[in-house]
Structures are given as structure tokens and as C-alpha cells.
Amino acid sequence: MKLPFLPNHDDSSFFDFLTRHHPALTPTGRSGFLQAQASGEPMRGGGAMNVPHATTVLAIKYQQGVVIAGDRRATEGFQIAERRIEKVFKIDDYSAMAIAGAAGPCIEMAKLFQVELEHYEKLEGVQLSCEGKANKLGQMVKANLPMVFQGLVVMPLYVGYDVKRTEGRIFKYDLSGGRYEESDYHAIGSGGKDARNTMREHFLKGLAEPEALKLALLALYNAADDDVGTGGPDLVRGIYPTAKIVDARGITDVSEQQIRNIYDGLLATRRSKES
Amino acid sequence: MPLPYYVSPEQMMQDKAEYAKKGIAKGRSIIAIEYVNGILLVAENPSASLYKISEIYDSIAFAGAGKYSEFENLRKAGIRHADLKGFMYSREDVTARSLANGYSQSVGTIFSQEQKPLEVEILVVQVGHNGHANEMYRISFDGSIIDERTFAVIGGKAEAIQALLKEKGLTKPPDLREALSLCISSLEQIGSQKLSLESLEVAVLDRTREGRRFRRLSAADTKQLLSP
Numbered sequence: 001m002k003l004p005f006l007p008n009h010d011d012s013s014f015f016d017f018l019t020r021h022h023p024a025l026t027p028t029g030r031s032g033f034l035q036a037q038a039s040g041e042p043m044r045g046g047g048a049m050n051v052p053h054a055t056t057v058l059a060i061k062y063q064q065g066v067v068i069a070g071d072r073r074a075t076e077g078f079q080i081a082e083r084r085i086e087k088v089f090k091i092d093d094y095s096a097m098a099i100a101g102a103a104g105p106c107i108e109m110a111k112l113f114q115v116e117l118e119h120y121e122k123l124e125g126v127q128l129s130c131e132g133k134a135n136k137l138g139q140m141v142k143a144n145l146p147m148v149f150q151g152l153v154v155m156p157l158y159v160g161y162d163v164k165r166t167e168g169r170i171f172k173y174d175l176s177g178g179r180y181e182e183s184d185y186h187a188i189g190s191g192g193k194d195a196r197n198t199m200r201e202h203f204l205k206g207l208a209e210p211e212a213l214k215l216a217l218l219a220l221y222n223a224a225d226d227d228v229g230t231g232g233p234d235l236v237r238g239i240y241p242t243a244k245i246v247d248a249r250g251i252t253d254v255s256e257q258q259i260r261n262i263y264d265g266l267l268a269t270r271r272s273k274e275s
Numbered sequence: 276m277p278l279p280y281y282v283s284p285e286q287m288m289q290d291k292a293e294y295a296k297k298g299i300a301k302g303r304s305i306i307a308i309e310y311v312n313g314i315l316l317v318a319e320n321p322s323a324s325l326y327k328i329s330e331i332y333d334s335i336a337f338a339g340a341g342k343y344s345e346f347e348n349l350r351k352a353g354i355r356h357a358d359l360k361g362f363m364y365s366r367e368d369v370t371a372r373s374l375a376n377g378y379s380q381s382v383g384t385i386f387s388q389e390q391k392p393l394e395v396e397i398l399v400v401q402v403g404h405n406g407h408a409n410e411m412y413r414i415s416f417d418g419s420i421i422d423e424r425t426f427a428v429i430g431g432k433a434e435a436i437q438a439l440l441k442e443k444g445l446t447k448p449p450d451l452r453e454a455l456s457l458c459i460s461s462l463e464q465i466g467s468q469k470l471s472l473e474s475l476e477v478a479v480l481d482r483t484r485e486g487r488r489f490r491r492l493s494a495a496d497t498k499q500l501l502s503p
Binding site: 005006007009010014017018022025111112115118119122123125 | 324326329330331348349351352354355356358359361362363377378380381487
């Protein structure tokens, strides 16, 4: 018998539930429409795909957990579309993700991933393991692959606190959903390389939390220095990058005042070098 | 070919209702009661892992009495419905009223159309915040839906406990400790046996919490709460 309220479904994944029963609501739901539009054009070749994702988001491990941070700029070609966009999301009590790529699908994936983890927890009565969450995100990135060919890239950087291992963990992804764990730090987006260069020079194992936060903000500053797609601290409007701390206590937002203070110190050092 | 027997609809419904009632009467009871900061749910449940009370959404909880497999299915359907609605529209658009309506429709349809009715009784409760009142809905095996105030009871000895709580004549919501000891004493009095805290499943919808307001209280939590 067909009952609208009791769909015949037994699976703990919200993403699979949407895909099966409400495909139009999934991020890939548009792909049919887009493909129909672009059917006249040949598919772009895989090798030379230009993947624009003007952003820098990064994560650094420290002694008790992970710092995750990102800039605030969104661009449309050579125009700045948004100065205050938020690229670092709290996903559940012990995990956060940062995103690079097309803003709409990125935010949609973060939202869907939040619901996915909460849904699983409510249905099963227990939280997914840190590894399980990272794998699930990989499957969602993989499902997004058809959209990548339409130019709508979503690249997440996932950090979680592994309660069983009592350590923070960082996962990066490729476009096909491949999942790779990073042992120390990672950055993605157009300024990712610049940020990684900074982190490579200054990173030490077992950093304390304030140092890790300082390094994260320094790396973002240097990335903004060299990359047009990354926004630096906007002193006039008072817009600063955002950062979150992921550790045994859960997810903590770093206050804007704290970030502002760190940048004030950093900028003073830079200025003294110029004179 | 044998002729099918004629059974009058009245007789059929009565038989089904009796069957469902018998199934539910075997189960233990669950109480939901309003307290100062929200709603307290207490179930007699010897299992520490098979829950009768569960979170559905930010400020909505579910409790089921009767056949485990059947109310577990309803619980999962409710979570799917709520998460879908919250994802499609917004988190504040998920309401206990629409959820209770959905349950009522589904349980009612199954009662009238299926061979075997569901042997369940369920509660959907929502804690109100920002000046809104709490909502408590009790849904029976035949899909009938009852809007309760102050307290709601489901399960085997529901009527007796309801009468007992009515006698107490609560005029204003008690605090959490008072509400919990009231629930425990009512369950004990009707079941005429002493209950250990380990054999209780206790949860609250606490309006002072942000976001997800559902919280389970472990035996240690309840012990601490009840200790003078």
C-alpha cells in the first residue's frame, strides 16, 4: 500500500533518501536539466579542465585538535560578488568543513551534509565515526561529478575530532570523490598553494593552539597577498577571515575580536619591515 | 468455490480495535509531562539500548508504546519527514502538528485497510519557545488524534496513570525534579513495584537549550537530579 508519510525506505542516509524519493532536491538534480541544455555541445575533455575556485581555506593540526579557517571573498569573474561570505561551516558537534568552488552548490552540499549526519545520528541512535563521516562526504563529492563537467565544482576540506583516537584529523578530496587524509596541514582554493607554502615554512608538530591559529591567519594573509581570488583582512569595513577550533570540547568559533587582534600584530610587523 | 463469509464493518472494526488494544495493553507505560522549562518524558524500559523515546527534530520528540518494530518504523518515518521538510523549507517550519497529522493519516489508513492493525500508541510532543505554548499529541492505533494539555500518557496502564495524575491537580508546571519524582511515583503506584533508575528511560525537551533541545538523562543524571 502506498502511504505518502511512510515511504518504503530503510536506509539511514538522508542523501540516499533524497536521491531515491526526491531527486530534484539533490545537488545533482539539476544535472539533467543542464545536460539537456548543453546537449548540442560536445563534452569537455577531462585533461584540460579549468577549475575556477577563487578562495583560500585551510586547516592546521595542533596538539589538541585542528584549526580551520577561510577568507570571506566571493567573486564573479573579475568582480567581487560578496565580501562577507562564510566558507567554514560547523557540521556537527565534532566536525567542520570548509569549501572551495561554486558558491551555490558548495553551500548546498554543506547544508546537506549537516542534515545527513544529524539524520544518521537520530535514526541509529549513535554518531557516525570520524572516518565514516569523511567517507560519506567523499560519496557526496563523487555524486557531484556530473556537475563538475558543467563547471559547478565543489571541493570540500573536512576536519573532525576523532573521539576514539582523541585527535583532530584533516581530509582532502579530489573531484571524483577520492578521499585523502593529511597528517599536518592542508589548504585548497586558488590561493591554496600560497597558503601551503607559508604553512610549510612555519609548521611544527605539536603546535599550541594560539600558534596554530596565528599561523592559519598568516597563511591566509599571504595567500590574499598573492592571489586575486582571496580576500585579506578588510580594515575599513572590519571584515576578517573566519576560523573555528575543532577539539575535544567540540567546535568553537574564534571571536572576531581575537582575529582582529592577531591581524593588528601581524600588520604592525609587516609595516615595520617596509619602513 | 467457497463463498466468502459476510462480516459486517462494525464487527470487523471492533475486532481490529480489540486486537490492537490487547497488544498495547501488554506494554509498559510512558508519561510526558510539562515542567517549567519544557517537557519531560519518562518510560519504563528495562533495555538500555532499545529506546522508546526519541528525538525527531529541534524541539520535537517521539514516544511509542506497543509493538517495538511497528513504532520504530513510525519513528523513522517521522525523522525522514521532519528532516526532509527542514531541508526543503527551513528548520522552523517543522512542526509537531503536521507530523502528528501525518501519523494520524498513516496509522488510520492502515487500521481501516490492512488485515492487521498497528498495535501502537504514540506521542508527538513539541516544546514551545519564544512565548509559544507546548504541544502534545497522542495518536491511537486507529489514527485518532488527541491534543493533550499538562500531561499525556500512553501504553498499557495509560488510563489508570492518567486518572492518578489528574487527581494531583497540577495548577502550574512543576520544576524538573518535582516532575520526575511525580512520574516515577505514578509508575510505581500503578505497577505496584519499586522501580530502579536503571529501568527508566528519561529524556527532556529543554527550551533553554539552543538548536537541538532534546536530551537524554542517564541513570546517573536522574540520580543526581533526585538526590537532595
